[in-house]
Amino acid sequence: MKQQTKQEILYRFPDGFWWGSATSATQIEGAANEGGKGPNIWDYWYEKEPNRFFNGVGPSVTSDFYHRYKEDIALMKEIGHNSFRLSISWSRLIPGGIGDVNPTAVQFYNNVINELLENExxxxxxxxxxxxxxxxxxxxxxxxxxVVDAYARYAKICFELFGDRVKKWFTHNEPIVPVEGGYLYDFHYPNIIDFQRAVQVAYHTIIAHAKAVQVFKQMNIPDGKIGIILNLTPSYPRSSHPADVKAAHIADLFFNRSFLDPAVKGEYPQDLVDLLREYGYLPVTKEGDQKLIKENTVDILGINYYQPRRVKTKEHLPNPEAPFMPDRFFDYYAMPGRKMNPHRGWEIYEKGIYDILMNVKENYGNIECFISENGMGVEGEERFRDEDGMIHDDYRIEFIREHLKWVHKAIQEGANVKGYHVWTFMDNWSWTNAYKNRYGLVAVDLENNRKRTIKKSGYWFKTLVENNGF
Incomplete structure (x- = not known):
């Protein structure tokens, strides 16, 4: 493959930029019933309702990182990673959530961390x-x-076990998603539709987060930083009409600022508090909570971005019998002429990533941040495989490149962006979607012993990192 010469670099990134990818334990480890791991909600839900998962594929094997991490980390190095975000499985480390630590899991995570460090x-x-x-x-x-207290204990155990080598920690990934999926829109277990319980879950998630930050700060890990990963989806109004603008503002409060403000500023947006109070949905709180949140803000912010949220004012009055939902205040809006990823049904809007970064710069103290996920899922990638076995995913290269242009622009304009992690390193299991859409820089062949093959995008990524730009 033709290498870019140094002269052709139009978009150069700062020295020490974090190039890599992100994934999670349940989506790649597999070995769901091995090594002393306890069941999590995904193992249980799959056992109960396998029909809810694409092609009936569950989390038991996934991409088998548990057994193949050495091979995978060697591939990460080969395609240019200098950083990699993974998650620890709480139910692997402490099978009951509370109680004894699983020594087999400690050994596994030590091995993975050490292997990553040995590969720089x-x-x-x-x-x-x-x-x-x-x-x-x-x-x-x-x-x-x-459960909040059990999580704080789990966090402390992780910091003690691995904090000598791991310096960048994140309490939660996309904490709004379990709220939406599990308590509003029925796409995560426990499949509850109840706005009051959703509010309580969101609130306690922030309390759990703040308690973990507090423990981390008390431990004083040298060079350690703690943050949170948020999927910040810009809410764009259909028009400048006040009703549309208000609809977008409320969507932003629910889906972005409900976590962004307490995590970074240490307080909830007053507009959100007023709205919940007006409709009688404030969470149950405890004395000392406000102080806990205020004093335990993050050092670093991870930003996941895939698509924009476009909204307009309601077309019709809400059904008075229907469950109370955030979308009581807005309707979604399909902008004419928008660019789509037809496989995922998501709009591709590269400038959104710049808009988020500018918002963080201007309204959140320009906190140190990085793009912690950005990627493109495509169904049926096999059709792009050549005779040598390589998948030619030019659409993914274009997707990453066009987003990086906007990240570069944000950096030029003073945004404190330290890195870019693509979702994801290799094709992984994606919750109820299983392996329907593939996101990896590396293909995983489920039919052929989960064989790994670097895609064209993986080689492109390697050149990107070598040049620290494109």
Whole structure:
């Protein structure tokens, strides 16, 4: 493949830029019933309703990183990674969520961390990526203060076990998603549709986050930083009409600022509090919570971006009998002429990534941040495989490149962006979608012993990193 010469680099990134990818334990480890791991909500839900998962593929084997991490980390190095975000499985490390630590899991995560470091890849570690231990869900999941305390204990154990080598920690990945999926829109277990419980889950997630940050800061890990990973989806109004603008503002409050403001500023947006109060949906709080949130803000922010949210004011009055939902205040809006990823049904809007970064710069103290996920899922990639076995995913190269142009522009304009992680390193299992859409720089052949093959995008990524730009 033709290498770019140095002269052709139009978009150069700062020295020490973090290039890599992100994934999560449940989506790549497999070995769901091995090594002393306890069940999580995904193992349980799949057992109960396998029909809810694409082609009936569950989380038991996934991409088998548990057994093949050495081979995978060698491939990461080969395609240019200098950093990699993974998550620890709470139910693998502490099978019951509380109680004894599983020594087999400690050995596994030590091996992975050490292997990454030996390959000069810095581990970024997420503590919670959608995979609530089943025993904790049975206690009420994030509705329960006991689970919040169990999570704080789990976080402390992780910092003690791995904090000598892991310097970048993240409490939660996309914490709004378990709220939406599990308590509003029925795409995660426990499949509850109840706005009051959703509000409580979201609130306790922030309390759990703040408690983990507090523990981390008390431990004083040298060079350690702690943050949170948020999927910040810009809310664009259909028009400048005040009703459309208000609709977009409310969508932004629910889906972005409900986590962004407390995590970075240490307080909730007053507009959100007023709205919840007006409709009688404030969460149950405890004395000392406000102080806890205020004093335990993040050092670093991870930003996941895939698509914009476009909204307009309601066309019709909400059904008074229907469950209360965020979309009581807005309708989604399909902008004419928008560019689409037809496989995922998502709009591709590259400038959105710049708009998020400018918002963080201007309204959130220009906190140190990085793009922690950005990627493109495509169904049926096999059709782009050549006779040598390589998948020619030019659409993914274009997707990454066009987003990076806007990241570069944000950096030029002073945004404090330190890196870019693509979702994801290799094709992984994606919740109820299983392997329907492929996101990896490396293909995983499920029919052929999960054989790994670097895609064209993987080689492109390698050149990108070698040149620190394109």
């Amino acid at each position: 890849i810095e581990p970024f570690v997420t503590l919670f990526h959608f995979d609530m231990p089943l025993a904790m869900q049975e206690l009420g999941g994030w509705e329960s203060r006991d």
